[in-house]
Amino acid sequence: MTIALYIAVMAGVTYLIRMLPFAFFTKKIESTFVKSLLYYMPYAVLSAMTIPAVFYSTGNLATAIIGTAVAFVLAYFDLPLIVVALAAAGSVFVAGIFI
Amino acid sequence: MMKRSSFLRGAVAGIPIALGYLSVSFAFGITAVRAGLTYFQAAMISLTNLTSAGQVAGVEVIAASGSLLEMAAVQLTINLRYALMGISLSQNLDPRFTLPHRLIAAYGITDEIFAVCSTNEEPITPAYMYGITAIATLGWVSGTFIGGFAGQALPAAVTAALGIVIYGMFIAIIVPPAAKHRSILFTVLLAAALSILCKYLLPSLSSGFSVIICAVLTSVFAALLFPKKDEEGEVSEA
Numbered sequence A: 001m002t003i004a005l006y007i008a009v010m011a012g013v014t015y016l017i018r019m020l021p022f023a024f025f026t027k028k029i030e031s032t033f034v035k036s037l038l039y040y041m042p043y044a045v046l047s048a049m050t051i052p053a054v055f056y057s058t059g060n061l062a063t064a065i066i067g068t069a070v071a072f073v074l075a076y077f078d079l080p081l082i083v084v085a086l087a088a089a090g091s092v093f094v095a096g097i098f099i
Numbered sequence B: 001m002m003k004r005s006s007f008l009r010g011a012v013a014g015i016p017i018a019l020g021y022l023s024v025s026f027a028f029g030i031t032a033v034r035a036g037l038t039y040f041q042a043a044m045i046s047l048t049n050l051t052s053a054g055q056v057a058g059v060e061v062i063a064a065s066g067s068l069l070e071m072a073a074v075q076l077t078i079n080l081r082y083a084l085m086g087i088s089l090s091q092n093l094d095p096r097f098t099l100p101h102r103l104i105a106a107y108g109i110t111d112e113i114f115a116v117c118s119t120n121e122e123p124i125t126p127a128y129m130y131g132i133t134a135i136a137t138l139g140w141v142s143g144t145f146i147g148g149f150a151g152q153a154l155p156a157a158v159t160a161a162l163g164i165v166i167y168g169m170f171i172a173i174i175v176p177p178a179a180k181h182r183s184i185l186f187t188v189l190l191a192a193a194l195s196i197l198c199k200y201l202l203p204s205l206s207s208g209f210s211v212i213i214c215a216v217l218t219s220v221f222a223a224l225l226f227p228k229k230d231e232e233g234e235v236s237e238a
Helices: A002-024 A032-050 A061-076 A081-098 B002-013 B015-034 B039-049 B052-063 B068-079 B081-090 B099-108 B111-118 B126-153 B156-162 B165-180 B182-201 B207-225
Strands: none
Touching: A002 B039, A002 B052, A002 B068, A002 B081, A002 B099, A032 B081, A032 B111, A032 B165, A032 B182, A032 B207, A061 A081, A061 B156, A061 B165, A081 B015, A081 B156, A081 B165, B002 B015, B002 B126, B015 B039, B015 B052, B015 B111, B015 B126, B015 B156, B015 B165, B039 B052, B039 B126, B052 B068, B081 B111, B081 B207, B099 B126, B111 B126, B111 B165, B165 B182, B182 B207
16 A cells, blocks of 8 residues: 555656656747757767766676677667667676676 | 558667666566565556666665655656656657647656657657557566566576666667767767766765756757757768
8 A cells, every 4th residue: 555655656756757848848949059958968868877887787897898898889880779788788698607 | 551650660669678678677676576565566666657767766765664755856856857858859749749649658758768769850750659668668567577576586697787788778879879970979978977977976966866967067068069050950861
């Protein structure tokens, strides 16, 4: 019962944060500055979420660095998302055998 | 006809997200069960929240028997970035995106779905976003369920390797455009540098709040240094 209440609050707050701006902000933004800001935002978000968190993602700094390096190289050569992601995990697994 | 193909395109675009989610939510399922929840409760949290950092923090609040107010404040802080993403997405919507569609599709605004939608050239249709969200949610909820149910049985080497999957996907999204556009390279490097500073100089800052600060500061600098004239001007072939 109490757990259900916790979950309801979590879900309600999270939904409102997503819904209110998305549903009710319908103006077209004209300002070049704001447009540019929104254009760069996803890249900034993803980069900030990845670095340095990725180095802690495997519980071992060395295997994480190897996995990250593999992901960077494959991404640089424009391989599909899923290939990059699974190759990173595969290299962490293999590196983990030796480290 | 149009609608269905758009839904399918979205579902296909969502497959890597779903696989990434599967591994991350797997870890979440293990965490939640360790914190004393049942695997069914863990899966319900994933189904109703569809967010990683917020859910982990939420389980911590539950485990510590925190107040509901604390729960609301934690979710607001960590998930506030979705409000910015919602505004950003609202700028590139197909006319078919009426209010009822917006009310439903808002459920699917996550970092990854946002990244895929916002790097899409054409205006986003409701069906496309539903396609991505459906497959991503499937991965997120089933991963939580399996992780909560059977997680402890899996070898540690496998769960460790799965931990990097979602970051591998992030890297695959940001590296190719950063290699092509100096402005995006600048954005990625500055955000990473600020994020490192936040992590080590302000260790008490929550990860959700740190992401907001880093992303907003970085985007302001990038927008000032590399203003984007119009949609066609900047991107050559993405």
